[in-house]
Amino acid sequence: MSANPLRTVVVRLSGRRCGELSQLDDGTTRFRYDAAWLQASDARPVSLTMPLRADPYESRGLHPFLANLLPEGWLLDITLLRTKIARDDGFSLLAATCRDCMGEVEIVVEGTAP
Numbered sequence: 001m002s003a004n005p006l007r008t009v010v011v012r013l014s015g016r017r018c019g020e021l022s023q024l025d026d027g028t029t030r031f032r033y034d035a036a037w038l039q040a041s042d043a044r045p046v047s048l049t050m051p052l053r054a055d056p057y058e059s060r061g062l063h064p065f066l067a068n069l070l071p072e073g074w075l076l077d078i079t080l081l082r083t084k085i086a087r088d089d090g091f092s093l094l095a096a097t098c099r100d101c102m103g104e105v106e107i108v109v110e111g112t113a114p
Contacts, residue, residue, distance in 0.1 A: 003028060009095050012106040013046055021066065021107065023091040024058075031063060032056040046105050062090040069101050070094060 003024035011019045011031065018037040022030045031050065037043050038052055045051050047065040057063055062070075070093050071079050079085075085092045098107035 005030070007091070007095075008110065010108050010110055011046060012108060013044070014104045015106070018043070018046060021091075021094075028058050028060055029062055029066075029091060030056045030058045031066070062094065066090075066094060066107075069098050069103075069105065069107070071097055 003026040005022035006025050008020050008022040010017055011021055016037075017034060019031055019033040022032075024030055031046075033043075033052060033054070035054070038054060043052055049065050050057050050063065061067070067090060070076070070090060076087075079093065079097055080087055083093075083096050085096060094107050095109060098105070100106070
């Protein structure tokens with residue numbers, strides 16, 4: 001039986017949509033590059049560990065590259081306190097904190113303006 005998405009966020013690179021990240025009902029996450037991004041002449045991967053390809057990347061929990069975007073230490077403690085998100089809910093933390101994280105990767109809720 002195939003896992004179904006519970007929720008999905010948009011992944012942008014330098015302000016441009018490049019793919020989607022979904023949390024699946026079996027506890028995995030799936031990142032897939034958009035077809036339009038893959039066809040763009042200036043397309044590049046969001047991470048060296050996720051080269052451009054049409055097949056999705058699936059991981060138990062968050063892919064390590066995405067998990068490394070999350071706040072750590074005292075910043076994580078403050079974030080958890082303010083957002084009321086559970087420490088083990090990496091997907092929600094990513095959606096709540098990575099709209100403006102370091103680097104050019106952004107994780108945003110669908111419909112959020114660049």
